[in-house]
Amino acid sequence: MAKETKETKETExxxxxxxxxxxxxxxxIFSHVPLIDLVxxxxxxxxxxxxxxxxxxxxxKVKPWLMVHAQRKRPPYVKTTLAYDPRSSVWIEIKQPPxxxxxxxxxSHSTFLYMLSPTRLSFSSDPLNLTWQHVDVPLxxxxxxxxxxxxxCIVLAGGACDFExxxxxxxxxxxxxxxxxxxxxxxxxxxxxxAATWLSxxxxxxxxxxxxxxxxxxYSFDPETKTWRGPYxxxxxxxxxxxxxxxxxxxxxxxxxxxxxxxxxxxxxxGK
Numbered sequence: 001m002a003k004e005t006k007e008t009k010e011t012e013x014x015x016x017x018x019x020x021x022x023x024x025x026x027x028x029i030f031s032h033v034p035l036i037d038l039v040x041x042x043x044x045x046x047x048x049x050x051x052x053x054x055x056x057x058x059x060x061k062v063k064p065w066l067m068v069h070a071q072r073k074r075p076p077y078v079k080t081t082l083a084y085d086p087r088s089s090v091w092i093e094i095k096q097p098p099x100x101x102x103x104x105x106x107x108s109h110s111t112f113l114y115m116l117s118p119t120r121l122s123f124s125s126d127p128l129n130l131t132w133q134h135v136d137v138p139l140x141x142x143x144x145x146x147x148x149x150x151x152x153c154i155v156l157a158g159g160a161c162d163f164e165x166x167x168x169x170x171x172x173x174x175x176x177x178x179x180x181x182x183x184x185x186x187x188x189x190x191x192x193x194x195a196a197t198w199l200s201x202x203x204x205x206x207x208x209x210x211x212x213x214x215x216x217x218x219y220s221f222d223p224e225t226k227t228w229r230g231p232y233x234x235x236x237x238x239x240x241x242x243x244x245x246x247x248x249x250x251x252x253x254x255x256x257x258x259x260x261x262x263x264x265x266x267x268x269x270x271g272k
Contacts, residue, residue, distance in 0.1 A: 102115035140169050
């Protein structure tokens, strides 16, 4: 009797092994599974773990997500974050810890979010914006500044109120020692457009680039030396009347803009 039971179990185990899916077929199946669901799948077994990573590498690779942040304009100023995964063609709601309301939620580049009020600057730079830091306000009050993170520094430039003496003032907040410092002003030619409304911002590992949206005039700022360089003309077409800058996946600065006139756009062009 015991022998029959043992043989029966061995037969059942062989049948289960036969029914399991391995190799290319399993990888192909995982290529159709939403990315967020692959996390638990990778913990099922070593074979599944290998298949998940192989599928991501060979079949349907991971692509950058589009993050959309929405904030209510009335109390309690609830913030909602959605992420679009182009690999899976699905929208995902990102559950984030509540952040005390400071002011209007803004973003200047990539994953960097911030809120600036007369009493506090709050910012978050992690990919899903789950962690926030709250610091003292800069020395000069600003309503529409450029706010960017580069290395251990948070840079605020321009955007000063009308009653401030210097509309081109630049201040750096050092995250390590938690102090503000004044440094070289923005180039004088940007005096009439020194605000986030009129300037496009792109950040590399060590430098911040600002570009006037209507002229394409571009400058770079080095937080380490606290100096500006430029101007640079990145426009691929001199007929561009509006442009914006960003960094590509291969860390190259690109400019995308519209040609023609506002009433009649001719084309969209991109230059590196």
